[in-house]
Amino acid sequence: xxxxxxxxxxxxxxxxxxxxxxxxxxxxxxxxxxxxxxxxxxxxxxxxxxxxxxxxxxxxxxxxxxxxxxxxxxxxxxxxxxxxxxxxxxxxxxxxxxxxxxxxxxxxxxxxxxxxxxxxxxxxxxxxxxxxxxxxxxxxxxxxxxxxxxxxxxxxxxxxxxxxxxxxxxxxxxxxxxxxx
Numbered sequence: 559x560x561x562x563x564x565x566x567x568x569x570x571x572x573x574x575x576x577x578x579x580x581x582x583x584x585x586x587x588x589x590x591x592x593x594x595x596x597x598x599x600x601x602x603x604x605x606x607x608x609x610x611x612x613x614x615x616x617x618x619x620x621x622x623x624x625x626x627x628x629x630x631x632x633x634x635x636x637x638x639x640x641x642x643x644x645x646x647x648x649x650x651x652x653x654x655x656x657x658x659x660x661x662x663x664x665x666x667x668x669x670x671x672x673x674x675x676x677x678x679x680x681x682x683x684x685x686x687x688x689x690x691x692x693x694x695x696x697x698x699x700x701x702x703x704x705x706x707x708x709x710x711x712x713x714x715x716x717x718x719x720x721x722x723x724x725x726x727x728x729x730x731x732x733x734x735x736x737x738x739x
Contacts, residue, residue, distance in 0.1 A: 559629060560585060562673040562735070563636035565707075567699035568690055569683020571724065575675070576634040578728045583735070588633035591620045593688060603688060611656065614644050618660065622667050637667035638674070638710065642702040668710045673717070675731055676707060680722040 562585065564572045573590065580587045595616050596604050607613045618640040625631065641664035648657055679700050683691040690696075707716055717734040721727045 560632075560673060560735070561625070561630060561671050562632045562675065563638065563671050564632070564634055564675045564677065565636055565638050565642075565703055566677035566719075567679050567683075567696045567703065569696060570677040570679050570681075570700075571727065572677050573634050574724055575677060575719070575727055575731065576632060578724065579731060580632055582728075582732065583632060585630050585632045586628050588621075588624050588628070588631050588635075590634045591624065592617050592635070595620060596688075610647060614640065614647070615660070618644075618664060622663070625667065625670070636671065636674075637664040638703065638706055638712075640664050641668075642699060642706050645702050645706075646699060665710050668712060671712070671715065673735060674707065674712050674715050675717050675719060675734075676703060677719045677727070680720065 560583070562579075562583070564576050566572050576587065592604065595613065596602075596607065599607060599613065599616075601607050604610075604613065618637060621633075621635065621637055621640055625633065625637075641661060644657065644660050644664075648654075679696050682693060683689065683696055685691050707713055717731065719727050719730060721730060
């Protein structure tokens, strides 16, 4: 059974890697859900949503629901990413009961992943009108991803992708997945 997630900061090439891996692994794809939920709520950008905590809860709940419907999958984002963004945007209120509940929910779901592919930033993010593209923001998110993988005790299940070339990334992921299967 493979429950594979791709994680990393904005604009590092997660979606491109997921799209390349999905047909080769013959696994159901869970696409990034945040954009769809944002648009369903009637907003064009996440920053336009007035109740950010409600939005983040909706994304985590949708991610968990989608993952729990499938015995196997490859996912473009995960409960890990949900927790990372919660931390980044709730820095001043990080120690609330809501944050602890969110953390516990995300961590419990992350324990179900069999394979984690972490994509390091190797090039500046491309502006797509939706995500944050400042290099400092990308570094902050990357740091939070690494801290979360450590905190959730997932490093033994994690492949770190450092290659910039998409073909090299795909080869590294396929090699690791075949060794780990």
